[in-house]
Amino acid sequence: MIRIERRLTEARWLVVAVPLGSLLGAAILSSIILFLTGHDPLATWARLLDRGFFASGAMSATLVTATPLLLTGLAAAAAFRMQTWNIGAEGQLYLGAIGASGIGIALRGQPALVIIPAMVIAGLATGAAWAAIPGVLRAYTRTNEIITSLMLNYVAGLLMTYLIFDSHSFWRDLSSFTARVFPQGKYLSEAASWPSFPIGGAVIPLGLLLGVVAAAVLWLVYTATRFGFEARVIGDSRAAAHYAGIRTRRKIVAVMALSGALAGLGGASEIGDFRHVLDPRGLQQASFGYAGIVVAALARLNPFAVIVVAILLGGLSNAGFSLQGATFPAGLVGTLQGLILFCALAGELLVHYRVRIGRPGRKAPPLSQVGVA
Amino acid sequence: MINDSVLVVIAASAISYGTPLLFAALGELLAERSGVLNLGVEGMMLMGAVTGFWAVQTVGGPGWVSLITAVVVAALAGAGTSLIHAFLTITLRASQIVSGLALTIFAGASGLSSYIGHVANLGGKPARHEFDALNVLGLRDAPVIGPILFHQNALTYVSWTLVALTLFYLYRTRPGLHLRAVGESPGTADAMGVNVTAYRYIHVMIGGALAGIGGAFFSLAITPSWLDGMTSGAGWIAIALVIFAFWRPELALVGAYLFGAFSSLAFTLQARQVHLPPEVFASLPYLMTIVVLVLVSTGWARRRLGAPAALGVPYVREER
C-alpha cells in the first residue's frame, strides 16, 4: 500500500534534487519517445548537448537564446508567486519587441547611449501596458486572467503580423521593390545594436546582464519590501490579505504590469541583442513566453534559480532549433519542455509529502518518540 | 436565393466552426464537473488532430471505415494525453493550473503533436477522406433551415446527440448525480461511498477523448489537412466557453455556435470582399472571448453560478 503524508518541514536537499531529477526524468522519458519513433536517443542527446553547450560558439548562441527565456521566466515567477497566473508573457514579449523596434527606428541617427536606454524603456513599458489589460480585468471584474492573458497572445501575434505583412506601417521596410513583394521589417541602425561582453569563451549579451539585474531586483522586491510582503500575503491567502487591509486589486494590476514589463524587456532584448528587426515569424516560432513558464516552474519561482534554468533550457532550445530538419524533427523541444514540467510537478510532491510504502498495521513508534505528549 | 444570403451562410458555417468547440467544451465541462480543471485542452485537441489525420492516411478500406477509425484514434490520443494530467493532479495532487499548462506545452504546437506530424511526414497533404456535409432527409435545400440544420457533417449530428446525452447523464442518472457530488463536495461523496478518484479519472479522460475528437474535426473536416498548431487557440476558447455556459451542456451548445459565428464571420466577410485587414477578423474570436468572459464575470453572473464548488481543489482524505 502506498501512502502519501504531508511533511512537517520541507526537506532542504530536495530543493536541489527535484529540479535535477526532473531533468534526468525528462531525458529518460524523451529517450523512450525518440526510441519508439526510430531515432537513436544517445546520438540525439549527444548532438543536442554538443550543439547547445560544447561546440565552438555554442555557448554564445545559447546565452542569446537564454536571455528572453530568463526574462519570461522571471515574468512568470513574478506573477505566479502571487498566484496570479499571467500566461501572456508570449504576447507581452511581442509587444516589447514592437515597442523597442519602433523606438529604435524612430531614433535612427541618435547615438547608442540614447537609443539603447530608450529601447529598454519602451520594451518595459509596452509589455507592462499589454499585461495590465488582463490585470485590470482580473482585479476589477474578476475575469479569469489565465484565459484573457492567453487570448491576448494570439491578438499580439496577429498585431505583429499585421504591422509587417498586411499594412504599410512604420515598422515595415518599403524602401525597395523586393521589400514590397516579400514583406519584412525595417532594420535598426548600427547604434541600436546592444553591446555584448566577451568573457572566457562566451559572449554575454547586454540583455542577459539586464536579466541578471532584474532577477536580483525581483528577489529584493519580494523579500525586503512592503510591496513584496503584500504580494506574498496575497499569494498565500486572498482572505488574509483582505483582512490585513491590503489593497488587493491595485496589487494585482501592479504585479501583472511588473510581470509584463519583464517579458517586454525580453522582447526588447530579442530586437537589440539578436534580430535588429521586427520579425513576426521568428518570434512566434521561438515561443519564449510559454517556455518561460517551464523555466519558472523548474526554478520553483526562485529568481536566481531562473538564471541557471534559463541557460540550461536555452541551450536545449538553441540546439533543437539549429538542428531541426529531416533527421531531427521539430517538436522535440516542446515535448522535452513538457516532460521536464511533468517531472518537476511530480517531484514537487516529494518536497511537500513523504511517500510511504508499507502495510497497514505496522507498529507505530511510541508517543515519546513522535514528540507529542 | 435566400440560402445564399450572408446570414444563412454565416449561421450554417457557424455550426461547422462551432462543432469542434462544442466537443472540447463538453469534455472540459465533464472534467470540471468532477472538480478537475484541465487547461491542456489545446494540447489534447492538437493530439487528436494529428493522430486522427495520421489514421485517415494510414488505415485502408472504405472512406467511412477510415474516418471512424480516425475518430476513435483521436479520442484515444486525447484520453491518453489527459491521463498524464489526471495522474499528476488526482494521484500526485499537483497544481491543476501548472499541470494543464504543462500538458499544452508538451502536446501542443512545437510539442509532441508537432513531433508526430513531422516524424510521420503528414504536413502539406490533403486528407484521403474527410467528413462531408450530409443531405439529411433530403432537406439540404430547404429555405434557411436547410443549410443550417440539414447540411452538416456526421460529427455535428453526433455532437448534438452528445449534448442531449450529457444533459440526461448529469441530471437523470445515478452516476451523473455522483459526478456532480464529486465536483461539488468530494468529502460528502467520499463519505457516502462514492469513489472520488475513479470518478475524477474517468471524467478527465472522457474530457480528453472529446477534446481529441474536436481536434480531429479540424484536420478531417474544416481544413482538411494537417498543420502544426492548427487549432490556433480553440482549446482555450473551449475552456472559456465552459465558464460562459455556467457549466451547463445546453448553454455550451449556444456558446459554441456563438464563437463559431465569430470565426465564420471572418471567412465569410473576407470572401465577400469586405476590405479590412485579415488580422482584424482573425483576432475577433479571441477578443470576443475576452469580452464575453468579462460580461459573465460581472454583475448578476458574478456569484459563480453553476461552478463546481470543489473545482481546482485536490481531494485528500487522510490529511488533518
Add this chain to the structure above:
Amino acid sequence: MVAAGQVPAVTMRGISKRFPGVRANDQVDFEVLPGEIHALLGENGAGKSTLSNILTGLYRPDEGEILLRGKPVVFQSPRDAIEAGIGMVHQHFRLAASFTVAENLVLGHRDAADRGLLLEPRMVEGRITDLSQRYRMPVNPRARIWQLSVGEQQRVEILKALYRGARILILDEPTSQLTPQEADDLFQTLRLMAGERRAVIFISHKLEEVMAVSNRVTVLRGGRVIGTVMTKETNTRELARMMVGREVVFTQKKEGPAQPERQVALELRGISANGDLGTAALREVNVTVHAGEIVGIAGVAGNGQRELAEVITGMRRRTAGQVAIRGRVMRGGDPLEPIQWGVAYVPDDRLGTGVAPSLSIADNLVLKAYRRAPISTFGVLHPRRIRAHATELMQRFNIGASTSQTPARQLSGGNIQKVLLARELSSRPLVLVANSPTSGLDVGATDTVRKLLLEAAGRGVGILLISEDLDEILALADRIAVLYNGRITGIVERQHADVEQIGLMMAGAA
C-alpha cells in the same frame, strides 16, 4: 437498558491510528450495546473524531480490530461501513449544498427498492416523507440544502443515516450549532432510535448534555481510553477530571462595580448588510460597547454573526447604518480604515483569514504593522526588527514553536490563536471584535484565550465577543445580545441572564 451478556453492536479492540507527528488513537478499546446511547467524551484533539472516522471506514486503523455483533469486519472504504449499517452524522455536515434533500439522500446509496441506473425522485421523496414523519423530523425533500437552517440540515443528516437503514448511529458534536430547545428535540429523537434497539454513539465535549442523554460514557484523553462508566453512577465533576486529567475551573469574569462614566468605544447604529448570496443578513442592528466592557453576541451560527464582525472591520459593505469608534463615524467598506482606527479583529476563520497559513509566525505577527516604522521605512522591510518583534511577542504570549520562522499552518489551533491575539492585542486597540475565539481549542488554550480577553477588557479595550458557546458568553460578557435572523432579539445584563430565556431568543421565539 444496558444488560450484561448482550452481544455488543460494536466492539473496537486495540485501535491505534497515527498521523504525521500525532498519535490520534492509542490502543483504544470501545464497545456499544444495541439500544444504548453511549457517549464518547473528550476534549478537542482527544481522538474522538479519529475513532469515529475509523468506525465509518474513512480512515484505516494502523492496529486493532473492529467487530460488529461479535463478528470481525474490515472496512476498505466508507461504503463498506455504510453497508454494514453504520451511519454517521458529522459535525460539519457532509451535505452537498446545491443539491436537494432527496439528492443528498440517494447519493452513493442503492437498496432493493432504489438501485437502477436512473434516478427516481418521486419514489425517494415519498420514502423521505414517511421517515421524517416516523421520527418527527419534518423536512421538505425538494428543498436545497443551502436553503435550510442548521437544525434542519442536521435532520437531513440523521434521515440520511436512517434511509440507509443504519443500526449504529454516530453523532459528532451534534448540539454544537443548535439552540438549547433544538438540542432537547434531538435528544428525544435519539431516545426514539435507541428504543428501536439501534446503537447510538454520541460524541461530545459538553458534560451536561452527556449526563442528560447517555446511558454510558467512555472518556478519551490524548488518544487513549481513560475509562468507561455508567452515566447514573457518575457526575460532571468526575467526568471533567477524567477528561482533562486535573481539576478544571474556567476563568470567569469577576463581578465588578459598574462604571457609569465609561466612554463608548464602539457604537453600531441601524446596521444592515447583505450576506454572500446577496440576501439580507443583518437588519438594523444596534449595539453599543463601552471601553472595558465585554458585550457577548449569542446565537446559532449563520444568523448574521460573521457578517456583523465583517461590517465592523470593513471587510463587508453595509447597506444602511453607521459604525462609530469613540464617537467618530467610519466610512466603512475598507478593512484598512478600522485597522488604523484601532479596531482589532479575531476572525472565526483563523487559518486562512486571521493568519496566512504558509507565512512564518514572524511575518504573521506583522501582518498589520508591516506598514509602519519600525517594521518598515520608505517601503523597505527590516527583517531583523521583524524577528526581534516576533521573539518578544512569542515570549510574552507564550507561543509554542521552535523558531519564529515556522510556517503558521504547522502550529496547533491554540498557538495559532495566540499568534492572532498577540498581533491584535499588541497593537493597543480601542475595540476588539472576536468571533468564536475558542472554538475547536483544547481546555488549556481556551482558558488562556479567555484570560487574554479579560485582561484586555481590564486595560479598557471594548470587546465584542461573538460566540456560539453560550457558557462562554455567560462566563465573560457584561451584557449579552442575542442575534437571530440578522436582528438583535434582545439584550440582557449578565446578572439577569436566564439560559432558558436566551435560548428562546436564539430561536427567534421571544
